[in-house]
Each structure stands twice: as C-alpha cells, then as structure tokens.
Amino acid sequence: MAARAMTEPAFFILTALIDAPRHGYGIVGEVADLSGGRVRLKIGTLYGVLDRLVTDGLVELDREEPHQGRLRRYYRLTDRGLDVLTTEATRQAANAEAATQRLAAHRPATTGGL
Amino acid sequence: MSSLLEDRYRLVLRMLPSDYRQAWEEDMVASFMQAAYAAAPDDAEGVEIGRPSFAETASVAALALRVRLGGTGAAPRPFVWGEAVRRVALVGLLAHAIGALVGVVYSIWTFNQLDGVIPLTGGTPLFGSLWAALWSLTAVLWLPPYLSAVHGHHRAARILAVIAFIPVMIKSVIGMTDGPGAVTPTQVYWLLFAALPLFAMAAFGPDAPRVRARPWLIALPVGVVAVMAATAIVLAVQPHVDEERLLPLLILADRPSLWCAGLTGAAVVHLSIEHRRPRRMPVWPLALALLVPPVLILRVITLVHGLLFAGTADIALTVTIGAVQCAALIVTGAMLALVAARRLRDLRAAAEPAPGQTAPTVI
Numbered sequence: 001m002a003a004r005a006m007t008e009p010a011f012f013i014l015t016a017l018i019d020a021p022r023h024g025y026g027i028v029g030e031v032a033d034l035s036g037g038r039v040r041l042k043i044g045t046l047y048g049v050l051d052r053l054v055t056d057g058l059v060e061l062d063r064e065e066p067h068q069g070r071l072r073r074y075y076r077l078t079d080r081g082l083d084v085l086t087t088e089a090t091r092q093a094a095n096a097e098a099a100t101q102r103l104a105a106h107r108p109a110t111t112g113g114l
Numbered sequence: 115m116s117s118l119l120e121d122r123y124r125l126v127l128r129m130l131p132s133d134y135r136q137a138w139e140e141d142m143v144a145s146f147m148q149a150a151y152a153a154a155p156d157d158a159e160g161v162e163i164g165r166p167s168f169a170e171t172a173s174v175a176a177l178a179l180r181v182r183l184g185g186t187g188a189a190p191r192p193f194v195w196g197e198a199v200r201r202v203a204l205v206g207l208l209a210h211a212i213g214a215l216v217g218v219v220y221s222i223w224t225f226n227q228l229d230g231v232i233p234l235t236g237g238t239p240l241f242g243s244l245w246a247a248l249w250s251l252t253a254v255l256w257l258p259p260y261l262s263a264v265h266g267h268h269r270a271a272r273i274l275a276v277i278a279f280i281p282v283m284i285k286s287v288i289g290m291t292d293g294p295g296a297v298t299p300t301q302v303y304w305l306l307f308a309a310l311p312l313f314a315m316a317a318f319g320p321d322a323p324r325v326r327a328r329p330w331l332i333a334l335p336v337g338v339v340a341v342m343a344a345t346a347i348v349l350a351v352q353p354h355v356d357e358e359r360l361l362p363l364l365i366l367a368d369r370p371s372l373w374c375a376g377l378t379g380a381a382v383v384h385l386s387i388e389h390r391r392p393r394r395m396p397v398w399p400l401a402l403a404l405l406v407p408p409v410l411i412l413r414v415i416t417l418v419h420g421l422l423f424a425g426t427a428d429i430a431l432t433v434t435i436g437a438v439q440c441a442a443l444i445v446t447g448a449m450l451a452l453v454a455a456r457r458l459r460d461l462r463a464a465a466e467p468a469p470g471q472t473a474p475t476v477i
Contacts, residue, residue, distance in 0.1 A: 007320070024145030025152070043146045044173030047138050048180060055187075070144040 006088045009049045012039055014058065014077060014085040021062035021076040024050075050075065058084055117162035120147060126171050129178040146170070185321025190461040194395050198454075199317035201401035204330060206311025207263060207275065209373070210256035212337040217253050219342060252281035264330045268318035275312050282308050300419040307412050341372060365420055365432055370413045374439040377402065377409050381446035388453055396457035399450045406447030413439055 009031070016022060016030035027050075028041050041049075053059040058081030062074040077085070116124075123146050127139055150161050166174075183199050184192030255278035263271035286305040290297045348367040355363055365371060381402050388399060417436040421429060 024141055025148040028145070028149060042170050042173035043142055043149065044170065044175075044177040046145070047142050048173075048177040051134075051138065051181075067144075070147075071140065072144055073141045 006084075007049070008039060009041060009045060010053060011085070011088060011092075013041075013046070013049055013053065014081055014088075017059065017075060017077040017081070018085070021074040023065075023072040023074050027075070053081065057081070117147075119150060119162050119164045119166070123147075123166050123170075126166050126174050129175055131178075131181055134181050179316055180319055183317040183319070185319055186323050187321060190395065191458055194397055194400060194458060194461065196317050196319075196322070197395070197397040198400035198404060199314050200322060200325075201397060202404050203311045203314035203317065204260075204263060204325065205401070205405060206314060207256065207260040207271075208330065208333055208337060210253070210278070210308070210311065211260040211334055212341055213369070214253035214256050215334070215338045216341045216345070217250060219338070220345065221250065249281070249285075252278075255281065260330075260334070263315070263318065264325055264327045266324040266327075268315075268322055272315050272318060275315055279309060279312055298419065300415050303412065303415050307408060310408055344372060365417065365435055368416065368420075370409070370416045371435075371439065373409045374413055374443055377405055378439075378442045378446055381406075381450055385446065385449055385453065394457075395461070396454040399457070400454040403447055403450040403454050406443055406450070410440060410443050410447070413443070 012031040012034055013027055015034055016027050022030060024043070024046060028043075028046060031039050031041055050059065054061075054075075057078055059075050060078050062076040064071045064073050066072070120143060123143060124139070127135055127142060130139075146166070150164065151158060154161050182192055183196035185196055186193075188196065255274075259271045259274035259278055262268075262274055283305065286301060286308075290301050344367050348363060351363065384398050384402060388394075388396075413436060417432070421432060
C-alpha cells in the first residue's frame with residue numbers, strides 16, 4: 001500500500017476508538033466531542049473512512065449487538081492502528097511544538113512593535 | 115416495519131456499488147437512523163416521515179464516487195475506472211489547451227506577424243478589437259490546469275480548471291442570450307462538452323496516482339501542430355472550392371471532426387496493440403470508450419445544426435461525411451467497450467482471492 005497522509009476524520013476516528021470499541025453513531029458523537037464540535041461526520045463520510053481503515057488493517061470488527069431491532073456493529077482499534085495513530089500523533093505534536101516555539105520567539109517582537 | 119425515512123435513505127444508498135452495500139448498508143442505516151432520532155428526540159413520528167438531508171445525501175454521493183473511481187490502494191476494478199476517468203479529464207484538458215494555443219497561433223498568423231511564414235490569406239482574424247483580442251486570450255487559462263494535472267498538483271488543477279471554465283461559460287451565456295433566436299441544443303451541448311473535463315476531474319481524489327508527465331507534455335505540441343496542419347490545409351483548399359461545396363469541406367475540418375478523427379485514430383491504434391498485452395489493465399480502452407458517446411453526440415448535434423445552413427447541393431455530401439464519422443466512432447467505440455468489459459471481468463475474477471485488494475468486507 002502506498003503511504004498516504006492521514007486525514008483529519010481518520011485521525012479522530014482512530015482516536016475515538018482508543019479507549020473502547022464503538023458503533024458507528026458512537027464514533028460520530030465521540031469525534032464531535034474530541035474536536036470540540038468542529039468535526040461533525042456525515043454517515044457517508046464516516047463509512048468511507050471506516051472502510052479504508054478496515055481495509056488497511058487499522059480497525060476491525062469487535063462484536064455485533066442487537067439494538068432496537070437492528071444489529072449494531074462495534075469497531076475496535078487493531079495493534080497496527082494503535083502504532084499508526086501513535087506515529088501520527090507524535091508527528092503532529094512535533095509539528096505543533098515547532099510552530100509553538102517559533103510563535104513564542106516571534107510574539108515579543110511583534111507585540112513590542114505595536 | 116421500516117419507516118419512510120429509512121426507505122428513503124436506502125434509496126440514497128443505492129448509489130453505492132452492490133458489493134459495497136452488501137458489506138456496509140445495514141450498519142450505515144443503523145447509524146443514520148440513530149443519528150436522526152437523536153437529532154429530534156421528542157418527535158419520533160416526524161423523524162420517520164422525514165428525508166435524508168442534502169448534506170447526508172451528498173456525503174453518500176461523494177462516497178459512491180470515491181468507491182467507484184479508485185486511486186492508489188483501491189481494488190483493481192475501481193482503480194481501472196478511476197484511471198480511465200482521470201484520462202478522460204486529461205484528454206479534455208489537453209484538447210482545451212491545444213485549442214487555446216492554436217487560437218493564439220492562428221490569430222497571430224492571420225495578422226501576418228509570423229516572419230518568414232506564408233501569409234494566411236484565406237483566414238479571417240478571430241477578433242476585431244483589443245478587448246475581443248484579450249477576451250480570446252482567456253482560452254489560454256486552460257494551460258495551467260492541464261500542466262498542474264500532468265505534474266500531479268491535482269487540487270490546484272481542479273481550481274484552475276474551474277477558473278478557466280468561467281470565460282467559456284460567460285461566452286456561451288452571452289451567445290445564447292445575445293442572438294436573435296432561442297437557445298439552440300448545439301449551444302447548450304457545446305457548453306456541457308467543454309465542462310466534461312471538469313466533471314471527470316472529480317476522479318482526482320487524494321489517492322489519485324501521479325501521472326506520467328512526459329507523454330502528456332509531448333502530446334501538447336504534437337496536437338497543436340496536427341490541428342494547425344488541418345486548419346492550414348482547409349484554408350489552402352478553400353479558395354479553390356465552389357461556395358456551394360464549402361460546407362462539406364468546413365465540416366471535414368471543424369472541431370467535432372477533429373475530435374472524431376483523433377478519437378477514431380487513437381481507438382484503432384489501441385485496438386491493434388491491445389491483443390498483444392492481454393494482462394494489462396484496460397485503462398485506455400475504457401477511457402476511449404467513455405469518450406465516444408459525448409463525441410458522437412457532439413458530431414450529430416453539430417451536423418444537424420450545420421445542415422440548417424446547407425445548400426441543397428451540400429446536403430448529400432455533408433450527411434455522407436457525418437455518417438462515415440459516426441459509423442467509425444460507433445464501431446471502434448463498441449470494440450473498445452467489448453475489450454474493456456472483458457478485461458474488467460477478468461480483473462474481477464483475478465482479484466477475488468487477492469489479499470488487501472478485495473471488496474470491502476468487515477472481518
């Protein structure tokens with residue numbers, strides 16, 4: 001598989017599955033919470049990303065449970081998914097740290113100039 | 115018993131391929147219905163007679179497009195479809211870019227400003243004022259999206275193509291509203307045909323593989339020379355042809371004819387070499403087959419429009435030329451479609467046991 005940059009929805013979906021397996025709607029709610037309401041996944045978007053994560057082996061089916069006459073599928077993070085998310089989180093943290101340091105160094109000069 | 119909302123959502127999901135629906139439909143419906151009830155907890159009955167929102171429908175449509183037109187890492191069949199549609203987009207952008215460059219060269223030529231080149235006595239200037247000249251140069255806006263797409267800047271290419279299309283749209287709308295008669299099907303279809311690469315560029319998603327730039331960069335000057343040669347031949351012959359016989363000559367070298375000739379030629383070349391490469395993915399046969407219907411409609415619609423202005427002596431010859439062009443397109447198009455369909459069927463059979471390349475299934 002060719003290396004692809006992780007999209008924001010994929011990042012949040014993987015993050016939503018760290019602590020517990022979740023079903024589709026549960027993931028939508030958790031992603032909204034994690035992003036402070038900024039990322040509100042549509043169902044089509046969720047399953048497009050979920051399909052890709054399952055195909056890439058980052059997420060897998062945990063169990064199926066009946067709920068109000070329907071079978072709800074719960075998904076969990078795989079070990080590979082955890083590794084990939086860890087790498088991505090580290091990368092993003094390093095990027096953020098670099099930007100924060102530059103901003104901190106730049107801010108006094110800018111503030112003083114005003 | 116299912117609710118009206120569920121039935122309507124399942125109808126929306128029919129945009130997805132059947133194997134995809136088999137794997138995901140029930141789960142998608144369950145999540146969608148749960149989200150719908152959660153959005154209006156005190157109005158369950160109202161929810162059940164509602165419709166999926168535009169945003170939800172659009173997300174499914176976008177998913178259907180991504181699933182059917184795959185990029186790197188997709189299953190072989192969607193990958194071939196994705197590649198074929200990406201080729202359609204590139205061919206369309208190439209044609210626009212060639213048309214733009216030919217227009218510039220032709221304009222300069224008609225003003226006898228090419229030193230050492232024979233003056234183009236048969237040609238008429240494309241523009242009569244500075245503003246008209248500048249306006250005609252907006253066609254050159256098609257070059258940046260073409261070069262961006264060829265060099266792998268897909269997002270930039272999509273944005274630049276939309277910008278390049280704006281003058282085309284303005285020109286078409288002015289042409290439709292400024293004339294004495296009503297809007298003609300020819301005008302409307304030309305606009306849709308010009309927009310074809312824009313639609314096809316939807317296949318340039320984040321997973322779209324890089325294009326091999328070199329052949330596409332060579333195709334640009336080659337196309338310009340070929341089209342200029344065809345134009346020059348017609349202009350050289352034109353003074354020696356009776357006015358009554360002019361229309362068949364012009365129809366032989368108009369843009370739909372150039373499309374027919376180019377597409378038929380490419381089809382013949384590919385059909386003649388395809389049998390030597392039976393294991394190759396049928397990207398080009400499929401791309402060329404996809405181009406045949408829009409070009410065929412363009413030929414028919416412009417031919418019918420041209421006949422309205424034909425003298426009685428022209429009609430038989432004009433119709434014969436058009437019929438030959440259409441027949442050649444239909445025959446080669448059918449052969450390309452057969453080759454593509456057979457190879458796609460073989461791909462599905464070969465892909466089924468391949469790990470990591472299967473249709474989406476949840477383990």
